[in-house]
Amino acid sequence: MTARTLLLLPGDGIGPEAMAEVRKIIAYMNAELGAGFETDEGLVGGCAYDAHGAAISEGDMEKALAADAVLFGAVGGPKWDAVPYEVRPEAGLLRLRKDLKLFANLRPAICYPALANASSLKPELVEGLDILIVRELTGGVYFGEPKEIIDLGNGQKRGIDTQVYDTYEIERIAGVAFELARTRNNRVCSMEKRNVMKSGVLWNQVVTETHKRSYSDVQLEHMLADAGGMQLVRAPKQFDVIVTDNLFGDMLSDVAAMLTGSLGMLPSASLGAPDAKTGQRKALYEPVHGSAPDIAGKGIANPIAMIASFAMCLRYSFNMVKEADNLEKAIAEVLDSGVRTGDIMAEGCRKVGTSEMGDTILSAFRKLSA
Numbered sequence: 398m399t400a401r402t403l404l405l406l407p408g409d410g411i412g413p414e415a416m417a418e419v420r421k422i423i424a425y426m427n428a429e430l431g432a433g434f435e436t437d438e439g440l441v442g443g444c445a446y447d448a449h450g451a452a453i454s455e456g457d458m459e460k461a462l463a464a465d466a467v468l469f470g471a472v473g474g475p476k477w478d479a480v481p482y483e484v485r486p487e488a489g490l491l492r493l494r495k496d497l498k499l500f501a502n503l504r505p506a507i508c509y510p511a512l513a514n515a516s517s518l519k520p521e522l523v524e525g526l527d528i529l530i531v532r533e534l535t536g537g538v539y540f541g542e543p544k545e546i547i548d549l550g551n552g553q554k555r556g557i558d559t560q561v562y563d564t565y566e567i568e569r570i571a572g573v574a575f576e577l578a579r580t581r582n583n584r585v586c587s588m589e590k591r592n593v594m595k596s597g598v599l600w601n602q603v604v605t606e607t608h609k610r611s612y613s614d615v616q617l618e619h620m621l622a623d624a625g626g627m628q629l630v631r632a633p634k635q636f637d638v639i640v641t642d643n644l645f646g647d648m649l650s651d652v653a654a655m656l657t658g659s660l661g662m663l664p665s666a667s668l669g670a671p672d673a674k675t676g677q678r679k680a681l682y683e684p685v686h687g688s689a690p691d692i693a694g695k696g697i698a699n700p701i702a703m704i705a706s707f708a709m710c711l712r713y714s715f716n717m718v719k720e721a722d723n724l725e726k727a728i729a730e731v732l733d734s735g736v737r738t739g740d741i742m743a744e745g746c747r748k749v750g751t752s753e754m755g756d757t758i759l760s761a762f763r764k765l766s767a
């Protein structure tokens with residue numbers, strides 16, 4: 398069997414704590430399921446800046462480009478607040494996304510039955526929630542030029558970011574959303590702000606044309622992104638697949654995270670286009686949350702977003718569907734059994750730390766895989 402190569406980039410803050418729990422699962426899968434994962438490790442974010450003066454070294458970028466998949470923890474923290482903008486920790490993640498051409502970010506927000514009470518919304522609004530945010534990841538205001546602060550010479554400065562989208566970028570992310578909708582409930586809601594942004598006007602037109610040309614069997618709705626945020630907390634179950642740009646997708650997925658109980662629950666997959674010859678996609682898997690400096694180093698972070706990101710890796714990069722299903726089932730069983738990290742703690746449940754949550758999920762996964 399050819400090896401399955403994985404690059405682990407734990408990063409900063411709670412990133413390494415959460416990644417430690419995935420390492421245990423990989424070790425088990427290699428030892429007992431013959432999974433054949435070959436792992437390598439690298440530095441990204443603040444720790445890479447401390448070691449190399451860059452948010453990711455050229456060597457680690459090469460490793461990322463060569464790996465079948467990258468597992469990413471989180472980056473950033475107050476320690477690096479004053480470092481130059483170009484080498485701030487977050488620049489490492491943005492470079493990975495851009496250089497690996499990971500244009501499609503899949504952020505599923507699923508409310509596990511046991512966590513309906515952990516959401517800040519009424520349980521009946523989130524029970525059974527299963528939505529997928531498809532966020533464009535390599536364009537928009539995160540990457541558009543010019544991006545600068547200029548001195549106006551009159552005691553004033555001007556901060557400039559530029560929102561840019563070309564037709565092909567909108568077409569391909571819309572295609573991903575429509576394809577995925579066909580495997581779910583066949584509904585897509587596209588969100589932009591065409592009432593104030595030219596890029597929103599184009600987004601709306603291109604999504605509409607792509608739909609008409611190739612996906613007219615899928616139900617399509619358009620919503621202004623601000624109203625979309627409101628609808629996500631008013632009646633989230635109205636959505637199936639949401640497709641939106643880089644910035645709105647970033648914001649709306651943090652909102653969606655809270656519907657599921659905690660930011661510590663939301664996984665994500667960032668995918669490139671399939672290779673014309675092999676069909677393989679470049680891919681990076683990361684939790685939606687950041688480095689959580691307020692709880693880092695305490696051993697209390699919820700590792701579920703990181704573990705569920707690895708489940709997405711099994712499914713999308715290695716077609717290990719049964720293993721991915723079992724790992725997701727293991728997470729659900731552990732939550733059903735009342736084991737909780739602090740962020741999703743509820744009355745009558747048993748509070749555990751990061752490592753015990755990881756061990757309990759591994760033990761359930763082992764039983765399901767037997």
Ligand SMILES: NC(=O)C1=CN([C@@H]2O[C@H](COP(=O)(O)OP(=O)(O)OC[C@H]3O[C@@H](n4cnc5c(N)ncnc54)[C@H](O)[C@@H]3O)[C@@H](O)[C@H]2O)C=CC1
Nearest residue numbers: 471472473474660661686687688689690691692698699740
């Ligand atoms: N993908 C990445 O690496 C991302 C990095 N960041 C960076 O992370 C740093 C902190 O950003 P924040 O705005 O505080 O966002 P954050 O996502 O790190 O934390 C927000 C809140 O959620 C909680 N939280 C997050 N993940 C959790 C988990 N697994 N278990 C329990 N609680 C959890 C935190 O304790 C905090 O109260 C910043 O430097 C930011 O730039 C932010 C978002 C994504």
Ligand SMILES: CC(C)CC(=O)C(=O)O
Nearest residue numbers: 487488490491647685687
């Ligand atoms: C570059 C990241 C820190 C932006 C972000 O919050 C995210 O992608 O979720």
Ligand SMILES: [Mg+2]
Nearest residue numbers: 647648651685
């Ligand atoms: Mg974010």
